[in-house]
Structures are given as structure tokens and as C-alpha cells.
Amino acid sequence: MLALILACTILAIIRSDAAxxxxxxxxxxxxxxxxxxxxxxxxxxxLAADDIAxxxxxxxxxxxxxxxxxxxxxxxxxxxxxxxxxxxxxKLYVIAAKRAPGDLQARAWLAEHxxxxxxxxxxxxxxxxxxxxxxxxxxxLFPVLVKLAGDPAFADALAQVMSLHPQWRDALLATLLDPGxxxxxxxxLVMAGLQRRQDLDASSLQAWIEALMRQGRWGxxxxxxxxxxxxxxxxxxxxxxxxxxxxxxGSGFDWRWPPKPGVMISIEPDGAAGMLHVQFLGRRVAGxxxxxxxxxxxxxxxxxxxxxxxDAMRASTGVAWQIRCEGQSTPRAESESSLGTRPWHARQLxxxxxxxxxxxxxxxxxxxxxxxxxxxxxxxxxYGSMKVTSLVEN
Numbered sequence: 001m002l003a004l005i006l007a008c009t010i011l012a013i014i015r016s017d018a019a020x021x022x023x024x025x026x027x028x029x030x031x032x033x034x035x036x037x038x039x040x041x042x043x044x045x046x047l048a049a050d051d052i053a054x055x056x057x058x059x060x061x062x063x064x065x066x067x068x069x070x071x072x073x074x075x076x077x078x079x080x081x082x083x084x085x086x087x088x089x090x091k092l093y094v095i096a097a098k099r100a101p102g103d104l105q106a107r108a109w110l111a112e113h114x115x116x117x118x119x120x121x122x123x124x125x126x127x128x129x130x131x132x133x134x135x136x137x138x139x140x141l142f143p144v145l146v147k148l149a150g151d152p153a154f155a156d157a158l159a160q161v162m163s164l165h166p167q168w169r170d171a172l173l174a175t176l177l178d179p180g181x182x183x184x185x186x187x188x189l190v191m192a193g194l195q196r197r198q199d200l201d202a203s204s205l206q207a208w209i210e211a212l213m214r215q216g217r218w219g220x221x222x223x224x225x226x227x228x229x230x231x232x233x234x235x236x237x238x239x240x241x242x243x244x245x246x247x248x249x250g251s252g253f254d255w256r257w258p259p260k261p262g263v264m265i266s267i268e269p270d271g272a273a274g275m276l277h278v279q280f281l282g283r284r285v286a287g288x289x290x291x292x293x294x295x296x297x298x299x300x301x302x303x304x305x306x307x308x309x310x311d312a313m314r315a316s317t318g319v320a321w322q323i324r325c326e327g328q329s330t331p332r333a334e335s336e337s338s339l340g341t342r343p344w345h346a347r348q349l350x351x352x353x354x355x356x357x358x359x360x361x362x363x364x365x366x367x368x369x370x371x372x373x374x375x376x377x378x379x380x381x382x383y384g385s386m387k388v389t390s391l392v393e394n
Contacts, residue, residue, distance in 0.1 A: 101129060108126075192224075238388040255276075263280060292363065295361040306386040318337030322363070332358075
């Protein structure tokens, strides 16, 4: 008898589920009157048709059949909302979210309700659950979060949630910093909030600084880049890491040298400091910078000094150090080229930063003169003790 009852029950479930799969909830309900999925779909359909009374009956049937199913409370909340009973609706939505944490409709309503009340922390608690449960919600919610983060209070609450490292954190950071999808003010507020909480890892900080530099906001970029160095008690010279004593960050206001065919660049130890070794492999080297360093110098006159050694450097014109203003292709100044063989010797380059149109500068090692388009280079050159000093007029 028990086996027969079990078999009949399973058959009813199979028939009910099959009817639901083919889009016939009425047949599913006839096969299994207590099927929660069927009752839920029928209740949603009645709500969509503005049949509030029947939706309430179906929601109560759902709760009778499955008292722990929070979706029944969500349907009753929607019924109460349709009748203008906002307080009752809010209480029912809270119950629905507790009993069905994955119910996105309940979470969405509660998030919107909390936002309207200015309770950003509570709103983000529900938004976090939606983003964590549904990866498809990112495309819809991220633009909204970017817009809301323009409000300092919301941005601070968002930074607090992101400091807990939800799984969507990195994706939202990328959206905030993206030139197309992001927003400068929102990104600054959120990133600053994470930095205050000491929860901005090196890669995220670098991405923020690079974004600021691309936007032409070099002053802000330098302030955020310099912050950790100043906090550690480190003195910041005009040319950071000019002694090559630390591994370059490859971003911000430190050395960077992207891979370039025909060139090998490395730092070699030299006592307490280091030296930059550039080795050319006898191949044609494309134009553009071989090594670069961003600078933030006030208008005025400066001197770049360094030590240099060459070994069998051969090229049509060689390589040289150049100073360029950000966004300008013509160098402000260029050193004499490096060619031949010569032991360690002192070099210098005097240059001027104009008062207009040069809020950020680049120090480039590049092909000298008319070799900027590329040349065949072979040999080795070493650089050390690089320093920029201000030439203050008396």
C-alpha cells in the first residue's frame, strides 16, 4: 500500500512538472494541487492580470502547501502593495527574503525601499545578495551602482561592502575605472573609501592611478600614488627610484619598460643600489620609448644627471634620454646619443618645464634624433644614479 501511494505521488509530480514544462500551469495544478511551482506561477499570472483577489488565494494555498516557501510571502506582499498597504507589504517582503534568500524579486523591492529611505547599507545588503546569486544581474545593476556612487554617502557605503570582498568586487572596480562605462567622480569616491579602509591592493591602486593619468589628472594620480610611500616615511625625490634600488612598479610614477623585440632590459645590483642594463641584440628596434618614467614637475628649470657606461654600442644614431610633456610628440630636451665604448662617466641634461601645457612629463629612453622611427641597435649600455634637481634662479 505504501509503495502504491509513493508511486502515485511520484507519478503526480512527474505529470505536474511535465505540464509546467510545456507551459500549462492549470493542467499541472490538476495533476498535483499542492505543487508549489504551479501555485507560484499561477499567482504571478493573476498578479500580472491585476486579479488581486485570486492571486491572494493562490499565495495562501502555496503557503498552506509549503509554509517555509518565502515566495508565498512575496506574493502576499505584492498583493498588499497593490492595495496600498505599504507597511504590511514591507513586513511581508522582509519575511520573504528571510525564508527565500534567493528570491530576486523580494530583494529588488527591499533594495529599492531602502534606497528611497536613504538606508544605503541595508540597500547594499540586498544588492549584494542579488549580485552574488545572479551573474546576469551585473550588466543591469553595475551602471546603476556607478551612477549612485556619485553620491559620497552611497560611495562610502559601497566601499564598506566591497571591503568585505564580495565575488563581484573586481568586476565592479573594472566598470568604475573603464573610460566608457565608468565615472570619474564615482570611481574616486569608491577608491578613496577603500584606501581609507586600507583595503586597496597594489593592482587595484595601480589601475586607479593609471586611469587618473589617462584622464589627464596627474596631480590626483600622484597624490594617491605617493600616499603609501609618504605614510611609510619614505622621502620622494623628483625622480623616484633613480638609483634603481627597488624593483620598478611598471606603473604610476616609477619606471616602466614594456617588452620590445630586439631589446633586453634589467636591473643589476650595484652595492646598496642598482643600475639599469639595456642590451641590444643586433636587430631593428621599432621607434618609441624603450624605458619611461612619469614625472610631476612644477614649471621651472631642471637638471637631469646620471652615470653611464657603454660597451660596443653600434647604431645609426644611438639612443638618448628625452623629456617630453604629456601628450606632446616633440621632446622638450634630448641628451647626446650613446654610442661606442666608454667606461663609467657623468652625464647631464638641462631642461625647462613651461608654465602652460605641461602639467605632466615623461622621461624617455628612445632612439635619438631622426632614428625615432627605428634603427638597428647592438651593444650594451648601463645607467645609474639618475637624479632630477631644480635649478632655482638666484
